[in-house]
Every structure is written in structure tokens, then in C-alpha cells.
Amino acid sequence: MFDIEHSLLYACEQLVYDNEQLMLFNILGLMLRSDRVKQEGVILIVDDDEDILVAGKLLLKRHFSSVQICNQPESIPRLLSEQKFDAILLDMNFGPGESSGAQGYLWLEKILEIDPQAVVIMITAHGGVDVAVDAMKLGATDFIAKPWQNEKVVATLSSAVQLGRTRTEAKDLRNTNKVLAEVSGAKSGQTLLGNSAAMKVVFSLIERTAPTDANVLILGENGTGKELIAREIHAQSLRSNKVFMSVDLGALSETLFESELFGHKKGAFTGAKEDRVGRLQAANGGTLFLDEIGNVPLHLQAKLLTVLEQRMVTPIGANLAVPIDVRVITATNVSKQDLSLETKFRQDLLFRLNTVEIELPPLRKRSEDIEVIAAHYINLYARKYDKADKTLAASALVALEHYPWPGNVRALRHAIERAIILSQGPELEVLDFQLDAQPNQAGDIVAPPTSTSANTAISESDDLNLDRLEKAAIKQALQKHRYNISHAAKELGLTRAALYRRMEKHGF
CATH class of the missing domain: 1.10.8.60 (Helicase, Ruva Protein; domain 3)
Known part of the structure; x- marks a missing residue:
């Protein structure tokens, strides 16, 4: 091995008669003295000088997973269509006597036209530094002057590859966010329907409110379509191309409220194994729909009020507040009378939420x-x-x-x-x-049994079938609480989600 090294070095010394051969000598020496781990990255070198191409490939293939060379810039479009390159080394001049850099500018523009995220590093002679700087103003990432230093070339390309990966990830993230925003704001099979006078008032309020950033409070019984109203406001707003995020506050326990809405840092509490972005931050730029706002305890209402007033959110375990830009739409099945009680809802929070109030009539x-x-x-x-x-x-x-x-x-x-x-x-x-009550001979509907009659029916029945007993119990709880899901679920000892599943099961 010692004899082979000396033979290679001796051969290189015979070739060193100008700068290009000197670079080849340095590269071969570096290859014999180092055994570095290759970095993941695909590099393209474009130059009309075969010595530069060979020297560059010999150097870079020791450090990167793949290196391609090209001596004809006309092949660049084809190469870019066949392969995604993490970085491109592009000569400023092609052909003998060229020194203006015009060809480098031309091919730089074509590369960025094909791939705006491409990372291009210009190759120039010492005297062409000003030209390379002009190329950077046109979109090049960096430049390397000939004759180059091997360590600087490797360091520059390593940074370029990382930059290319970051740009690609950022682009993918933007595209993903765009799709998520479209999906979150898309209308489902459910839609707002109605020609009644009451609904015409609702539609008019939506039309006038949507283009603004005013906070909206939607009032209405369960099942009236409060979320559909919120989605329609978002769809007609200036934020329609941003995310629409819906949060069911009635399904959040008090212990999860802050973590879900405000986020948390890794290690902030037991089980916080990684940073988590809260819903308020995730909806930044878009619309945040807080359903069942009337179920939030008073002490948590105060924290929500602070965030909405300051337009800043501090994740649990963080020291710095993060600015947010969200439009807040809230909804509740709690009546106006109950919302006006200080013992049930903070009036300062209510004033913050009900800039515009939309009341949905029951069916x-x-x-x-x-x-x-x-x-x-x-x-x-x-x-x-x-x-x-x-x-x-x-x-x-x-x-x-x-x-x-x-x-x-x-x-x-x-x-x-x-x-x-x-x-x-x-x-x-x-x-x-299969309505609970059928029409009598006069065509009127007989009212469903009251909670008292239902209770008597359950207690006096000899039917011990668990499914039927469960259905009867759910029906009784719903009737007792006038179909307030939160209250009925609490009496049954279930979560809202569990009660909804059982309602679906029994056809409610």
C-alpha cells in the first residue's frame, strides 16, 4: 500500500503544471489520507472543462452518496427531469474566451425556472467574483472560486445539501398545510338548508359577518347545525384558504384543556415526551371554532380570555409567549339567560366572544x-x-x-x-x-312519553335485556335534560363521545 501511495503521488507531481492539475493533486492526496463517512446527497457538476469535472467528482464522491457530471449545459433540463439534485455546481462560463458570465446567468435562470427550490453554487475564477455575486442576486446560493480549496468545497456543498433538504421539507410542509386547510374547510354532505324567514335572517347575518374578522357566538340547541354555520362563515371569509380547526371543548377534560389549546413543551409535565403545538397556534392565520364554550369551567375561562385579549399564547412549560392571528368562532347550547349569569359564565369573556351573535332556531x-x-x-x-x-x-x-x-x-x-x-x-x-310517537286519526303527533312515565316504564318492566335497558336509560336521560348531550352524558356516567356512540347504536 505504501508503494502504491508513492506511485500515485509521483504521477500527480508530473501532472501539476497549472491550477486545474494542482486541484487534482490535492484531491488525490486527500483521498489517500482520509476515510470520511459519506453524507446523503446528490450533486450535479456542470462545467465544460473535463479536468474540473474529474477533479470535482473524485473529491465529492468521497463525501456524498452520488455525484453526476455534465460538460454540456444543454443537457441540464433533461437531467433535472430525471433526477432531483440536492445541490448543483454550475460554471459561470462555457466555451473558450468566455468571461462575461452571461452563459452562467442564462443557465442559472433556466434551472430556477424548472426548479425554484434548486440550490445552485456558481464556479468562477478569482477575477470573476463580482460576476458570481451578481449571480447570487439572481438566485444562486453561493460561489466557489478556482483554484478551490478542497475543505472549503466540501464544507460549502455540505451546507448546500442541508439547505436543499430544508427547502424541500418546507415546500412539502406548505403543500401539506394547503391540503389540510382545503380539507378542513371543505363542506361535507351536510349543508345549510331552509327558506323560512328565520333562516333567511341567519343567512343574512353570515353574509354580512363573514368578510370581517369579528368574533362570532352561535347559539342553538344540539343538532341545529352550529358547526355548519361556523364553516360557512369561514368559507365566505378572507381566511377561507387557511385552516379551519374545530375543537369540542365539551369533550376536553380540565387537565387537558391548556395542553390542547395552548400546547406544551417537552418535559412540562409527566407524559410530555415531546413539544406539542396547541390548537390556537395550529389555527394561526385561519379560523378556530370552539364548540360547547358554555361547558368551560370559570377558572379556565379566565385563561382563555387572557389569550384572546393579548393575542399571545404561552405553551405549558415555555417562558416566551407566541403571537397568534386567529378568528374565533364559538358555539353553545346554553341559553342566553344562563350565559348572562356571572356564576356560570364570565361576562368579560362573553363580551369578547359575541361581537356578532347568531341564534339558530330549533327545527x-x-x-x-x-x-x-x-x-x-x-x-x-x-x-x-x-x-x-x-x-x-x-x-x-x-x-x-x-x-x-x-x-x-x-x-x-x-x-x-x-x-x-x-x-x-x-x-x-x-x-x-320509526318515530317515537305516531300520528293519531286527526293527524296530530302524540307527544313522546315524559321522563316520569319513562322512568316508571323502566322500573316496572320485567324485560332484563341489557341493550333495551340501555336504550331506555339513554332515552330517559335525553328527555329529562331536553336533549342536552353534556348533561345527559354526565347523569349516565359517560363521556359525550361515548354517549354519541350509543345514540348512533340505538338509532337516536
């Missing part, structure tokens, strides 16, 4: 909208379950319009889905909807 107070809502969901679920087109019988429409719909539009939607699945004829009849 029973806009029964004239039931026909158009029913027609929409009949078509939707007929397609979903691959059923033939169905119509709504006149008697069924009368029954639906007179039914009190304690679960509002959500309950109507579930009833229609069930009817589509179970019906056997071309028309949906009253019995297909």
Missing part, C-alpha cells in the same frame, strides 16, 4: 323547512346506499312537520337515513321513520 320552529331538508337527505342517502330514487309520502311529510324533533336537524337526518335503509317501496311512509 320545530321552522317546520316549513323540513320538506327541503328531507328531500336533500333522501337523495343523499339513496345514492350512498345505492337505492332507487324515493319520494316522501304526503302523510309522512305531515308527520315529520308535526314531530317536535328534540334532536333537530341531526335527528331528522338520522331518521331519514334509517328510513332509506328499511323502506321497501318507492315512497317513504310514516312507519319507515
Whole structure:
């Protein structure tokens, strides 16, 4: 091995008669004296000087996973279409006598036109430093002067590869965020429907409020479509191309409230194994929808108020506050009267949230909208379950319009889905909807049993079937609390999510 090293060095000494051969000598010497671990990275060298190409490849292939060379700049578009390069070494001049750098400028512009994220390092002679600086103003990342120093070339390329990776990751992240924003703000199969006077007022408020950044408080019973209103406001706002983030505060425990909304730093508490971005930061630039705001305890309301007033959020365990730019839309099924009580809701927070107030009427107070809502969901679920087109019988429409719909539009939607699945004829009849109460001979709907009668029915029944008992208990709790999901879930000893699953199971 010792004899081979001396033979190579002697051969190099015979070739050293100008700067290019000197670089080759240095590279061969470095190859014999080092055994460095290769860095992941694909490098392209573009130069019309074969000695530069050979010297560069010999040097860089010891440090990077792949090195390609090109002596004809006309091949650059083809190479870029075939391979993603982490860094490109581009000569400023091609052809004998060229020293203006015009060709380097031309190919730099073409490379950046093909790939705006490309990391390009210019190769220039000592006298062409000013030209290389001009190239950096046009988008080049750095430059290397000939004759180069091997260590500087490797260091420059290592930094360039890292920069290229960072640019690619940033671009991918932007694209991912864009897709997430589109998905989060996209409308689902549910939509706002209705021609009643009450809904026209709601639509008018949305149209006037959406283009502003005013905070909006949406009031309404469960199932009236409060989140749909929030999504529609976002869709018509100037933030429509940003993220829409929905948070169900009723499903958050007090211990998770701050971590979920404000985020936390690694090690801030037991189980905090990594940094976590809170929902407020994640929604930055977009819209944050806080559902069930009326269920937030008073001491946590104070913390939320501070964040909204200062427009700054401090993650748990962090020392510095982070500025946020979000539009806040909130919703609750708590009545106006209860919200006005200091013992239940902070009035300063309420004033911060209800710059604009939109109250959604329950379905029973806009029964004239039931026909158009029913027609929409009949078509939707007929397609979903691959059923033939169905119509709504006149008697069924009368029954639906007179039914009190304690679960509002959500309950109507579930009833229609069930009817589509179970019906056997071309028309949906009253019995297909399996309403809790059926019309009498006069066409009126008999009211559902009260909580007292339901309780008596459960206690006096000899039926010990667990599924039926569970259904009866859920029905009793819902009726007792007038379909307030949070209160019913609390009485049943369930979380809101668990109660929703059981309601779906039993067809509520």
C-alpha cells in the first residue's frame, strides 16, 4: 500500500503544471489520507472543462452518496427531469474566451425556472467574483472560486445539501398545510338548508359577518347545525384558504384543556415526551371554532380570555409567549339567560366572544323547512346506499312537520337515513321513520312519553335485556335534560363521545 501511495503521488507531481492539475493533486492526496463517512446527497457538476469535472467528482464522491457530471449545459433540463439534485455546481462560463458570465446567468435562470427550490453554487475564477455575486442576486446560493480549496468545497456543498433538504421539507410542509386547510374547510354532505324567514335572517347575518374578522357566538340547541354555520362563515371569509380547526371543548377534560389549546413543551409535565403545538397556534392565520364554550369551567375561562385579549399564547412549560392571528368562532347550547349569569359564565369573556351573535332556531320552529331538508337527505342517502330514487309520502311529510324533533336537524337526518335503509317501496311512509310517537286519526303527533312515565316504564318492566335497558336509560336521560348531550352524558356516567356512540347504536 505504501508503494502504491508513492506511485500515485509521483504521477500527480508530473501532472501539476497549472491550477486545474494542482486541484487534482490535492484531491488525490486527500483521498489517500482520509476515510470520511459519506453524507446523503446528490450533486450535479456542470462545467465544460473535463479536468474540473474529474477533479470535482473524485473529491465529492468521497463525501456524498452520488455525484453526476455534465460538460454540456444543454443537457441540464433533461437531467433535472430525471433526477432531483440536492445541490448543483454550475460554471459561470462555457466555451473558450468566455468571461462575461452571461452563459452562467442564462443557465442559472433556466434551472430556477424548472426548479425554484434548486440550490445552485456558481464556479468562477478569482477575477470573476463580482460576476458570481451578481449571480447570487439572481438566485444562486453561493460561489466557489478556482483554484478551490478542497475543505472549503466540501464544507460549502455540505451546507448546500442541508439547505436543499430544508427547502424541500418546507415546500412539502406548505403543500401539506394547503391540503389540510382545503380539507378542513371543505363542506361535507351536510349543508345549510331552509327558506323560512328565520333562516333567511341567519343567512343574512353570515353574509354580512363573514368578510370581517369579528368574533362570532352561535347559539342553538344540539343538532341545529352550529358547526355548519361556523364553516360557512369561514368559507365566505378572507381566511377561507387557511385552516379551519374545530375543537369540542365539551369533550376536553380540565387537565387537558391548556395542553390542547395552548400546547406544551417537552418535559412540562409527566407524559410530555415531546413539544406539542396547541390548537390556537395550529389555527394561526385561519379560523378556530370552539364548540360547547358554555361547558368551560370559570377558572379556565379566565385563561382563555387572557389569550384572546393579548393575542399571545404561552405553551405549558415555555417562558416566551407566541403571537397568534386567529378568528374565533364559538358555539353553545346554553341559553342566553344562563350565559348572562356571572356564576356560570364570565361576562368579560362573553363580551369578547359575541361581537356578532347568531341564534339558530330549533327545527320545530321552522317546520316549513323540513320538506327541503328531507328531500336533500333522501337523495343523499339513496345514492350512498345505492337505492332507487324515493319520494316522501304526503302523510309522512305531515308527520315529520308535526314531530317536535328534540334532536333537530341531526335527528331528522338520522331518521331519514334509517328510513332509506328499511323502506321497501318507492315512497317513504310514516312507519319507515320509526318515530317515537305516531300520528293519531286527526293527524296530530302524540307527544313522546315524559321522563316520569319513562322512568316508571323502566322500573316496572320485567324485560332484563341489557341493550333495551340501555336504550331506555339513554332515552330517559335525553328527555329529562331536553336533549342536552353534556348533561345527559354526565347523569349516565359517560363521556359525550361515548354517549354519541350509543345514540348512533340505538338509532337516536
